[in-house]
Amino acid sequence: MSETETETDSDVVVDISGLTKSFGSLNVLLGIDMLVNRGEVVCIIGPSGSGKSTLLRCVNLLETPNAGSVIVNGVELTHPDADIDAARRRIGMVFQSFNLFGHLRVLENLTVAQRKVLKRGRQEATEIALANLERVGLSDKAHALPSELSGGQQQRCAIARALSMDPEVMLFDEPTSALDPELVGDVLGVMRQLADEGMTMLVVTHEMQFAREVADKVLFMDGGYVVEEGPAEQVIADPQHERTKTFLSRVLNPAHQEG
Amino acid sequence: MAMSKRRRAQMFRYLQYGILLLALVLLIVFANWGQIKRSFFNLDTAAAMFPDVIVVALLNTVIYTVLGFAFGLVLGLILALMKLSSVGPYRWLATIYIEFFRGVPALLVFIAFGFGVPLAFQVRFDIYSTVMLALGLVGAAYMAETIRAGIQAVPKGQVEAARSLGMSQGRAMITIVIPQAFRIILPPLTNELILLTKDSSLIYILGLIGTEYELTKYGRETLSRSPSLTPILIVGLCYLIITLPLGYLSRYLERRTGGRKVPSPEASGLEVSA
DSSP, X not given: OHHHHHHHTOSEEEEEEEEEEEETTEEEEEEEEEEEETTOEEEEEOOTTSSHHHHHHHHTTSSOOSEEEEEXXXXXXXXXXXXXXXXXXXXXXXXXXXXXXXXXXXXXXXXHHHHHTSOOOHHHHHHHHHHHHHHTTOGGGTTSOGGGSOHHHHHHHHHHHHHTTOOSEEEEESTTTTSOHHHHHHHHHHHHHHHHTTOEEEEEOSOHHHHHHHOSEEXXXXXXXXXXXXXXXXXXXXXXXXXXXXXXXXXXXXXXXXX | OXXXXXXXXXXXXXXXXXXXXXXXXXXXXXXXXXXXXXXXXXXHHHHHHTTHIIIIIIHHHHHHXXXXXXXXXXXXXXXXXXXXXXXXXXXHHHHHHHHHXXXXXXXHHHHIIIIIHHHHHOOOOOXXXXXXXXXXXXXXXXXXXXXXXXXXXXXXHHHHHHHHTTOOHHHHIIIIIHHHHHHHHXXXXXXXXXXXXXXXXXXXXXXXXXXXXXXXXXXXHHHHTOSSSHHHHHHHHHHHHHHHHHHHHHHHHHHHHHHOOSOOHHHHHHHHHO
């Protein structure tokens, strides 16, 4: 309860400074500073291996940073005494590979953490889960197993699972990269709707059209640094740095169409 | 001189049938069929074994096996978690335990447990507890490795998803990983149940009294009072009554879980386009 009070007086939801991360001798993040304000949609773009997924995974400490600080909802997660599990309850995460719980039906996927972590009652958890399934257009799949769903449905279910925890911020790690092209649109549609509702979102993506239309801010990462950041229209349509230009021309020009 | 490839294959097949036929002929000519019939198919001896062979011996074998399996499963799960622990000494202890009990004959374990533990610890267990502990100690060593493999076969993303929803490491293990691990290892676990059923024949060494007889001990006792080997045949068939359905169950589960794994993006992507 005490944590929730500090959240409301600040407009900054995610505050990262001086973040570095290396895997063995491989330096992936070389000093990242980033601010995400409440209600903002921030897209992180960049070539593969640039560290964008690692940066996202540092926000809820799925990866432990080597140095620097990560403050989410006013709680410094990099502090040695931080209650990471408690902080993660309010940070929704959506993975490239969906990661739905294969042994649980769709509804149970949405209720299990509500019940075991938030200690909500069965009825309350079910009501919240059903409301979120409706939000992502999967009301009729409540009793299906994840393996019976298409990739796009699985990803929308994963979004609903994260939403059921009432997150302050949602992290999306290449949410459409594992999908067949014709299924990408549904998932992006749900994300667009979330953005319109004012959800704070941090999205690692290759969908430039989505970034351009939905993001308030775009970060271009390369080689472990944020090379360029600014309003979506500016970074994507009128990039200033040579590396951003090269990357965007490669991504946008080879007749790259989006659903 | 030169035979075609097809002709050679045909000749080789004839040769295989020929060897089989020869073996059968030798068996028929040289075996003493009268004696075999008297030894193994004595109907009076067989009839006298019922109903005890079922209501005492078969039942006891099932009870001993189930008790041993249940204890072995719990201990095996603990050992598997120890083997995956980040605490070195836990890993070493589990490894030592598994290597020891897998490498030593079950019979030796039963002797040591049945006679050594009462001496060393001044405790006396009833027969069911003794069997449960003795069989479980052996079964756990085999099951631990199976369970560990099952836990490691659950994709890492499952734990990441659970942790990102705020579950602790332990909660994620209990709620998300272990249930899926057991689905994966159900077929090999069924096989271990079959092995344990047969290992339960070795507990005769603990010294059983009449009502505690399991199938093998019962067969041997009946044998000593019988002029024929029929009890061995009957008891053998009784084992098959237990193990054959388990074997079918194992293969059925293998087929079923083989087709339905934890959903992966690649798999579901393919399903969609199909």
